Amino acid sequence: MTTVLGTAGRSADPRPRGAVARSVGDSLVIARRNLIRMSRIPEMVIFGLIQPIMFVVLFSYVFGGSMQIGDSTSPNVYREFLMAGIFAQTVTFATAGAGAGIADDMHKGLIDRFRSLPMARGAVLTGRTLADLVQTTLTLVVLAIVALLVGWRIHEGVPKALGAFALLLLLGYAFSWIGALIGLSVRTPEAATSGGLIWLFPVTFISNAFVDSSKLPGWLQPVAEWNPFSATVQACRELFGNPGVSTSDAWPMQHPVWASLLWSVLIVVVFRTLSVRKYRSATA
Amino acid sequence: MPGAIHAEGLVKTFGDVRALDGVDLDVPEGTVLGLLGPNGAGKTTAVRVLTTLIRPDSGRAVVAGIDVLGRPDEVRRSIGLSGQFAAVDEYLTGRENLTMVGQLYQMRAKAAKARAGELLERFHLADAADRPAKTYSGGMRRRLDLAAALVVSPPVMFMDEPTTGLDPRNRQELWEVIKELVAGGTTLLLTTQYLEEADHLAHDICVVDHGRVIARGTSDQLKAQTGGERVEVVVHEPEMIADARDVLARYGLAGIGHGEVSVEDHTRRLTVPVTGGAKLLAEVIRDLDAVGAEIDDIGLRRPTLDDVFLSLTGHVADRGEEEGERAAGGGKGRKKEDVT
DSSP, rough: HHHHHTTTOOOBBBBBOOOOHHHHHHHHHHHHHHHHHHHHOHHHHHHHHHHHHHHHHHHIIIIIIOOOTTTTTTHHHHHHHHHHHHHHHHHHHHHHHHHHHHHHHHTHHHHHHHHHHOOOOOHHHHHHHHHHHHHHHHHHHHHHHHHHHHHHHHSSSSHHHHHHHHHHHHHHHHHHHHHHHHHHSSSSHHHHHHHHTTTTHHHHHSSSSSOOOGGGGGHHHHHHHHHHHHHHHHHHHHHOOOOOOOOOOSHHHHHHHHHHHHHHHHHHHHHHHHHHHHHHTTOO | OOOOOEEEEEEEOOOOOEEEEEEEEEEEEETTTEEEETTTTHHHHHHHHHHSEEEEEOEEEETTTTEETHHHHHHTTEEEOOOOOOOOOOBHHHHHHHHHHHHHTBBBHHHHHHHHHHHHHHHTOGGGSBBBBGSSSSHHHHHOOOHHTTOOOSSEEEEEEEETOOOHHHHHHHHHHHHHHHTTTEEEEEEEEEEHHHHHHEEEEEEETEEEEEEEOOHHHHHHOOSOEEEEESSSGGGGGGHHHHHHHOOOOSSGGGGEEEEEGGGTEEEEEEHHHHHHHHHHHHHHHHOOOOEEEEEOOOOHHHHHHHHHHOOOOOOOOOHHHHHHHHHTOOOOTTTT
């Protein structure tokens, strides 16, 4: 028995490694932990899937006939137009998952445990956002299949379509860092879930996602065009060859791929910095 | 030479509350310090500061020879923390939890896995090792949490109310583990609301209240400081309590336990600090007899840490759940809810 509890200080084979290796290694350990959790709470993943599928069906069949995209009022055209918006909205909803997960870890005292360990400072949050990225990928795959079933098609070849999906994943990853900050800032997981969702509605609706942004009131148009979310939607429409690409002169609409990349990287940098700083002083 | 845990002048305020108001601590290597105090006394805040979770507003601390504020990351390599709330991931199995913690202590995956297996065996969790911790009982979770804190056999351990809410059997088991750890040379800082626990496990005790250390010493020293014996009387009928109290008050020693007679109505037990020993006992019996107070039991006893606490703070220790309290008391510590 004594051999197990051992003599104090008999440190069990710690591996000396540099800061970067430690950071990557610890993040992967935490990512794995979150993926195991997700696999044990499959209903979370399933609800995450049902919601965007519901949006596809509702928007396609409820709004489809009354929306004008370009010169067309065909529901089929709207469905193709819609998909980029739904894809983008779906990836940003990962924010709520990241926020709730981290708030839950705080609440349960796990963040205290992690903060008392000699692990890389950002790893708990990076691991969580990486796990969310895996979940988002899975969701996108299922959603793309549903989209194909309702008539959505890609017209510019597979490489460009993959590029579009990469931009979507990057956007989702960026937004999960916003979720991380929310999760660290609220008192309960429930607050993180609603706090992670509420502001997403204006962000995703005051955009080009569901309507042609040129149809918005004049003062809202620039907001929609400079919305980080719109840049990714526009980029996806271009890369998928879907209808409804905005012809606005606004820079993000003219260079949507660059705009999408820049926005996402900027969000990651800003929110990662803020979140890691917050994490360092976080207590349950 | 400063001990394995050494703190000077720790101050930490949260808004208007001074959670720590100038705390000094010193725990020699290989010993156990019991940080004893009621809820909100600042015990947990002290542990959080020493385990690098929060920075104090002022003061300094050294753990395992390493400056806590200057080199927190190195401190984390040398400590284990077991909290008040079992901090394990309930969706992970016991084995996955321990392996993860090992890896985050920078062990290689293989070594972490092997260590997890050893600890699961030692803490009687081997049968449940591959079940999610969600399915564990409270006692099992607590053992898992403690095992997580012991993954690297840290030279310095912090345990924040490790037995709060545990049943007597689990508590006893945890006490055995703690003794084994200390025998192996671990330095331990333990917080507890249970006087009996501090009495049983700690070499030294610091009594904290309102963020300050109000007394320190060994259990015996603290008891001696509180004064000599107490006379304890159990009267036969509740109606006799008032008369008996008047009698005992005459023998009450001013200044100790505020010289007051404490009364436990439901057990009809009265206690008063005295000096004078057995001779005095005879007088008390005679006086009680004179007022017609029939007694079931009378005796002289040494002060318990309960008495120490009462005399130092002027109030009894706040208690966790009743169940826990009984377990800690083991029949020896008596409840004094109705102190008058």
